Amino acid sequence: MAVGETRFPVMPVIEGLRLGTAMAGIKTPGRRDLVVVEVPEGGRVAGAFTRNAFCAAPVTVAREHLAACATRGEGARYLVINTGNANAGTGETGLRDARATCAELARLAEVEAASVLPFSTGVIGEPLPMERLLAGLPGALQALDDGPAAWSEAGEGILTTDTRTKGASVTLTLGEATVTINGIAKGSGMIRPDMATMLAFVATDAAIEQSLLDRLLREAVERSFNCITVDSDTSTNDACLLIATGRGASVADGEALERFREGLAQVMTELAQAVIRDGEGATKFVTLRVEQARSRQEALDVAFTVAHSPLVKTALYASDANWGRILAAVGRAPVEAFDVDRVTIDLGEVRLVEHGGRAPGYTEEAGSAVMAREEIEIRIALGRGEQEATVWTSDLSHDYVSINADYRS
Known part of the structure; x- marks a missing residue:
């Protein structure tokens, strides 16, 4: 796959x-x-x-x-x-x-x-x-x-x-x-x-x-x-x-x-x-762009925290627009003095989060349409500076578990 x-x-x-x-x-x-x-x-x-x-x-x-x-x-x-x-x-x-x-x-x-x-x-x-x-x-x-x-x-x-x-x-x-x-x-x-x-x-x-x-x-x-x-x-x-x-x-x-x-x-x-496109069991190619960070390392820390979240990755596999999982992953990234009111999160062209909560214009239908795509972009703006970083990842599927469970057999 x-x-x-x-x-x-x-x-x-x-x-x-x-x-x-x-x-x-x-x-x-x-x-x-x-x-x-x-x-x-x-x-x-x-x-x-x-x-x-x-x-x-x-x-x-x-x-x-x-x-x-x-x-x-x-x-x-x-x-x-x-x-x-x-x-x-x-x-x-x-x-x-x-x-x-x-x-x-x-x-x-x-x-x-x-x-x-x-x-x-x-x-x-x-x-x-x-x-x-x-x-x-x-x-x-x-x-x-x-x-x-x-x-x-x-x-x-x-x-x-x-x-x-x-x-x-x-x-x-x-x-x-x-x-x-x-x-x-x-x-x-x-x-x-x-x-x-x-x-x-x-x-x-x-x-x-x-x-x-x-x-x-x-x-x-x-x-x-x-x-x-x-x-x-x-x-x-x-x-x-x-x-x-x-x-x-x-x-x-x-x-x-x-x-x-x-x-x-x-x-x-x-x-x-x-x-990444050939990741074990992958069905999605995901681009994570983190902008407006104080440093490139801070942007990478946020991007990798989201990319490594099993809950985010399984939601991607299911095409489930469970935006709360992305928000939670951003929130636990190692960022000091994080002002969540300044953070925005976009899923493709759909705004998910602003001012500390769900964006007023967000609809589940719009979010689900983006999550159904093979290639997905998630943009996170921290509102803290001018540095940015991009990380690429995949979803987490049943096939990933099977491939690695059977790897030596």
Whole structure:
């Protein structure tokens, strides 16, 4: 089940970048579950990772290897991603397996082990089936290609409970040159990224210095993947990578930098919203806009309080215009000296709340008509300042419970 019609785009070539996918049988025989991404020499890689204290072994190793690359003044050369097993909650064995995966790929590709970044997604607490995973690496390397099919297969090869692949692409004109930004992502449940089970890999042919690449990634993640939630659970494996192959136009400052920043934001936002549209059991795509806050953080606190309310989410699923649930969630958000008389709440084009209570013009018929839509916008104005934030979420359905109750069976 997913909300809205989305198609995986035809991805342009990112010069210097290749992707290969294999069927290693890590969890389910006969499905793509192992992806290798090759970054050219001279390329640069930036990463943002989960803040979950029980971060998965591959997250720990990827951080270590990125730091080692930075010390050497080089970029990572390979990414290796498996689905079907998160390699999280696996202790020293998990770390050893993640490092062994990197070492084997490095041996096959004739690079340093620290030049390989590992990523995993799937069931937590079970050891990686190393024999099958390592046996799949030669096939993934042999399949390396830069064409649209390679991107599509890689998008499929990172999925878990997702019902569809997620991709986005934009080509930008920078003066007389062009640069392309492609991205793929996976995520459906356990979605409340806090990077600073979701994976995203974005690549560009632009030439960007490492410090600027790091900053661009942090900025884009903060207003895209860090603004989505399906179920308020932050995964042990969340990671978002931004790769710049350096084969295209230089992006450093001025208008070129601003155009690139806008294009990156577009790709990252499309991917983040695609995760919500494919949220486990989702039947609604909900945009929560909080305005007139004293700070962006205050606006986010209010938006996430509403987005995480089980009562609000079940009302959305039922198309029940129970506006009191939204009002109650706003009221319990961590906002100091809250003057509820200044708050307004709108459901689409329908005013729900003003002056501390139900809006005089509100009718149940009008509210129900908006709630029946697949895509819903809730606007909350706090009347306290000029800052704002937008969060995207989904409803909470019977299917979400069933998917997660049956996840390991």
